Amino acid sequence: MIEVSTDWYLTLAAILFSIGFIGMMIRRNALIMFMCIELMLNSVNLTFITASKHFGTIEGQISVFFVLVVAAAEVVVGLAIIVSIFKKQSSASVDLLRTSRG
Amino acid sequence: MLELLLFAVPAGLVILGALIVIFAKNPVHNSMGLVLTLASLAIIYITLNATFVAMVQMLVYAGAVMTLFLFVIMMIGVDKPEQTREEIKGQTLLVSGTLFILIGLVSFVIINSGFKWDLYFPAVEYSLEGTPDLIAASLFTEWVLPFEIISILLIVATAAAIALAYDTKVRKPK
Amino acid sequence: MDNLLLVIIFLPLLTAIGIKIISNLVNELLLNYLTINSALLSFATACGMFGLLLADKFKPIHLELFTWIPSPEILFEFTLDGLSGIMMLLVTGLSVIIQIFSTSYMSKDSNYSKYFIYFNVFVFSMLLLVMSGNFLVMFFGWELVGLSSYLLISFWSKKQSAAKAGNKAFILNRIGDFGFLVGLMLTLNTFGTFNYEEVFSEVLNGNRESLSIIVICFIIGAFGKSAQFPLFSWLPDAMEGPTPASALIHAATMVTAGVFMLVRISPILQFSETGKLIIITAGLLTALIAAFSAINQDDIKKVLAYSTISQLGFMFIAIGSGAYVAAIFHLVTHAFFKALLFLGAGAVIHEMHHEQNIHKMGNLKTKMPITAAMMGIGTLAISGIPPLAGFWSKDEILASTFANGGFYYGYWALSLLAAFMTAFYMGRHWLLIFHKETGNDISQVHEAPKAMVRPLIVLGIFSLFIGFINTPFFHGLEKVLEETLHYVEITHLPEGITLIILALVSIGAGFTGLLLAYLIYIVDILSYFKIKIPLKEEIKELSSNTLYLNKFGEIIFVKGMKSFSRKTAVVVDGLLIDGLVNKISSLFYNSSQKFSRSQNGFVRSYVVYFGFFMLLLIGLFIATPWLLN
Numbered sequence: 001m002i003e004v005s006t007d008w009y010l011t012l013a014a015i016l017f018s019i020g021f022i023g024m025m026i027r028r029n030a031l032i033m034f035m036c037i038e039l040m041l042n043s044v045n046l047t048f049i050t051a052s053k054h055f056g057t058i059e060g061q062i063s064v065f066f067v068l069v070v071a072a073a074e075v076v077v078g079l080a081i082i083v084s085i086f087k088k089q090s091s092a093s094v095d096l097l098r099t100s101r102g
Numbered sequence: 103m104l105e106l107l108l109f110a111v112p113a114g115l116v117i118l119g120a121l122i123v124i125f126a127k128n129p130v131h132n133s134m135g136l137v138l139t140l141a142s143l144a145i146i147y148i149t150l151n152a153t154f155v156a157m158v159q160m161l162v163y164a165g166a167v168m169t170l171f172l173f174v175i176m177m178i179g180v181d182k183p184e185q186t187r188e189e190i191k192g193q194t195l196l197v198s199g200t201l202f203i204l205i206g207l208v209s210f211v212i213i214n215s216g217f218k219w220d221l222y223f224p225a226v227e228y229s230l231e232g233t234p235d236l237i238a239a240s241l242f243t244e245w246v247l248p249f250e251i252i253s254i255l256l257i258v259a260t261a262a263a264i265a266l267a268y269d270t271k272v273r274k275p276k
Numbered sequence: 277m278d279n280l281l282l283v284i285i286f287l288p289l290l291t292a293i294g295i296k297i298i299s300n301l302v303n304e305l306l307l308n309y310l311t312i313n314s315a316l317l318s319f320a321t322a323c324g325m326f327g328l329l330l331a332d333k334f335k336p337i338h339l340e341l342f343t344w345i346p347s348p349e350i351l352f353e354f355t356l357d358g359l360s361g362i363m364m365l366l367v368t369g370l371s372v373i374i375q376i377f378s379t380s381y382m383s384k385d386s387n388y389s390k391y392f393i394y395f396n397v398f399v400f401s402m403l404l405l406v407m408s409g410n411f412l413v414m415f416f417g418w419e420l421v422g423l424s425s426y427l428l429i430s431f432w433s434k435k436q437s438a439a440k441a442g443n444k445a446f447i448l449n450r451i452g453d454f455g456f457l458v459g460l461m462l463t464l465n466t467f468g469t470f471n472y473e474e475v476f477s478e479v480l481n482g483n484r485e486s487l488s489i490i491v492i493c494f495i496i497g498a499f500g501k502s503a504q505f506p507l508f509s510w511l512p513d514a515m516e517g518p519t520p521a522s523a524l525i526h527a528a529t530m531v532t533a534g535v536f537m538l539v540r541i542s543p544i545l546q547f548s549e550t551g552k553l554i555i556i557t558a559g560l561l562t563a564l565i566a567a568f569s570a571i572n573q574d575d576i577k578k579v580l581a582y583s584t585i586s587q588l589g590f591m592f593i594a595i596g597s598g599a600y601v602a603a604i605f606h607l608v609t610h611a612f613f614k615a616l617l618f619l620g621a622g623a624v625i626h627e628m629h630h631e632q633n634i635h636k637m638g639n640l641k642t643k644m645p646i647t648a649a650m651m652g653i654g655t656l657a658i659s660g661i662p663p664l665a666g667f668w669s670k671d672e673i674l675a676s677t678f679a680n681g682g683f684y685y686g687y688w689a690l691s692l693l694a695a696f697m698t699a700f701y702m703g704r705h706w707l708l709i710f711h712k713e714t715g716n717d718i719s720q721v722h723e724a725p726k727a728m729v730r731p732l733i734v735l736g737i738f739s740l741f742i743g744f745i746n747t748p749f750f751h752g753l754e755k756v757l758e759e760t761l762h763y764v765e766i767t768h769l770p771e772g773i774t775l776i777i778l779a780l781v782s783i784g785a786g787f788t789g790l791l792l793a794y795l796i797y798i799v800d801i802l803s804y805f806k807i808k809i810p811l812k813e814e815i816k817e818l819s820s821n822t823l824y825l826n827k828f829g830e831i832i833f834v835k836g837m838k839s840f841s842r843k844t845a846v847v848v849d850g851l852l853i854d855g856l857v858n859k860i861s862s863l864f865y866n867s868s869q870k871f872s873r874s875q876n877g878f879v880r881s882y883v884v885y886f887g888f889f890m891l892l893l894i895g896l897f898i899a900t901p902w903l904l905n
Contacts, residue, residue, distance in 0.1 A: 022124060032123070062237065
């Protein structure tokens with residue numbers, strides 16, 4: 001009988017985070033990069049919930065709330081930025097945005 | 103066995119959804135993959151006794167945020183194929199290097215620990231149900247100041263979104 | 277009662293500020309009223325304080341105003357003892373007399389109020405200097421007198437020569453001030469305090485490390501301020517200033533600050549044989565060179581300027597031979613008769629309509645009898661004719677030098693030569709101005725106004741009798757200074773017959789000098805007997821050019837410094853500093869150009885960098901315990 005322990009959840013969170021980060025590195029569509037950010041945030045949420053279960057406290061779940069709200073705010077602003085970028089160059093590719101070039 | 107099943111199936115779906123997110127060509131497919139991930143995560147949350155968070159996850163993420171994503175996808179169109187050829191010099195090399203380090207680190211940790219992960223703090227025996235009243239009791243007493251501050255953040259974000267997306271040209275008289 | 281000291285010191289400053297405020301509103305008369313009354317009040321308070329001091333047997337009065345610097349604790353403090361009391365009386369008293377003279381001399385000048393502002397600032401600074409309770413306060417006053425001296429020298433700043441003279445005085449003074457400043461630092465480093473008494477008691481208790489170098493630093497400061505060889509050439513040029521200001525600053529008070537300071541530090545000075553030897557040698561050289569230069573000057577004021585330098589040399593000789601009382605005595609008498617001579621010269625210049633060449637004067641005694649008489653008293657006093665002031669003090673200096681014995685006999689003989697030359701050039705000065713029939717048109721010349729003549733008379737009376745404050749029969753000044761010089765070894769006068777012989781010798785030198793001047797310049801004995809002095813023209817040239825020391829200094833220092841600084845500008849500044857700065861900036865520019873390539877603007881690159889280094893960090897974190905074991 002294999003018991004599902006805390007490590008499993010943490011491993012899942014790590015895998016999710018890595019996938020999200022790889023997506024950040026290889027995709028150039030701003031929208032999809034945002035989705036990758038969501039993936040990473042969710043992996044962190046999973047860690048919080050796991051810790052909450054592990055330690056038997058409620059604070060982990062409270063933190064998830066705050067992360068959720070910050071993520072929502074970030075999505076709102078980020079999508080607004082994407083829209084305005086798209087208006088400017090009619091493409092969502094971040095490779096075309098090189099104003100921060102040194 | 104049920105417990106293992108309840109973890110393995112959603113976990114597999116989470117990873118599948120995540121892979122769809124990063125590899126699918128069509129943005130709509132990407133977003134559907136994200137929905138799959140988020141919903142599966144909600145199931146995992148339930149198995150972790152965080153029922154209220156799971157509900158909120160479904161409502162806020164899979165509901166509101168995904169609607170927003172789909173809305174933007176509709177707005178900017180899906181017919182433009184993403185360029186696939188790598189343009190940035192050395193990007194491929196760097197990405198592979200980073201991945202290599204990642205894999206190396208993980209392997210090192212796994213091998214070094216001998217497949218036995220002992221957490222420093224042992225898990226508690228009892229289990230805490232993340233019910234709405236329990237969360238509210240904590241959120242509105244101990245955490246009320248951060249809660250209020252985060253509400254300000256939301257308002258600022260909303261105002262920022264309006265300011266960014268607002269097209270000034272529309273208001274210009276001819 | 278001690279707070280009255282503040283009245284004496286700060287009243288001139290308040291007056292200066294007051295004049296500045298009201299100068300546009302009032303006429304000269306009201307301004308005179310203000311400044312002279314405040315000077316009188318200051319003088320009266322000074323007299324009162326001196327009386328108090330006298331009643332208390334010259335026990336020093338200390339007044340601590342506030343803590344200036346907390347660590348090491350340096351107070352803004354004042355001391356009133358016999359030494360500063362005398363200087364205080366001298367400064368405030370002469371300030372009254374000379375201001376009265378100035379009201380007439382400076383009247384109708386467009387910058388009338390400015391003159392009195394500067395004058396009062398000077399008096400304030402000088403009082404700060406003499407009544408200071410520690411070295412730092414003294415330095416404060418020391419710098420302020422330098423500043424006000426500069427302002428008064430270049431008072432007629434539209435004249436280029438005046439502006440240049442002011443600069444020269446200021447710059448040469450800086451050299452001395454530099455020495456003073458180094459001395460201050462060394463003092464603080466060695467003794468940890470600036471307070472006179474604490475420093476002196478440390479020295480008397482045997483803490484005499486690096487004493488010589490401190491003393492030499494202070495001596496350099498004194499040389500700069502008191503115009504001693506080789507820093508004296510600014511004083512003749514300083515005569516560009518208004519004559520009354522010269523009388524107060526460049527004859528009576530400021531230039532004696534160096535003497536005052538050396539007497540103040542006499543408890544330290546007495547242990548430094550090197551220092552004393554430097555002082556007496558420089559003093560003697562100064563006295564001789566200045567007296568020699570004074571012989572052939574044509575400018576009425578420049579003669580007096582060189583004479584001042586020469587007399588200051590005498591004071592330094594006194595200090596060098598350990599006769600501190602004699603130095604202060606000569607300082608006091610010299611202040612009176614030199615102020616008298618300067619004011620008399622001022623009166624003559626005023627009546628001659630700013631003609632300063634003595635060859636264009638002559639036989640003025642018929643037109644200006646009182647001025648001539650008073651100048652005559654001054655001339656006799658400086659020449660050392662008894663019983664006038666100069667005789668007592670100069671004789672005391674010569675006798676003290678003689679009393680030291682050994683090679684000091686040589687110093688004595690040369691000092692006697694300088695005294696003889698003093699009598700000679702002062703006799704020439706007076707005779708050429710007031711006695712010699714030259715045929716110059718002097719019909720327009722009248723006796724000076726009363727406001728000028730009366731101060732002259734007052735000073736004349738003082739020049740006659742001030743010498744009696746310290747005669748071999750009555751040691752008044754010595755008693756005044758007794759408390760100040762309590763632990764100082766003073767050279768005493770020789771006793772009995774030696775003293776009388778020495779006095780006779782110095783009187784003889786004075787008379788001979790005057791007589792020779794009369795014979796040469798009035799009777800014209802040289803052409804009468806057809807005496808040919810060998811190399812006469814060359815000597816004349818040498819004298820009027822101050823042995824070419826000025827030119828020498830110009831070639832060595834000014835030209836050398838100019839070419840050196842030009843080279844420095846090119847090599848050090850241009851190549852080294854600029855090159856270094858440019859190199860560094862181009863280094864940063866080039867490297868930033870290279871680094872900026874990594875900022876390619878691609879968000880994904882940044883993400884990769886971020887992830888890459890994050891993983892490295894995590895790897896380090898994981899590996900550290902493993903590596904350490």
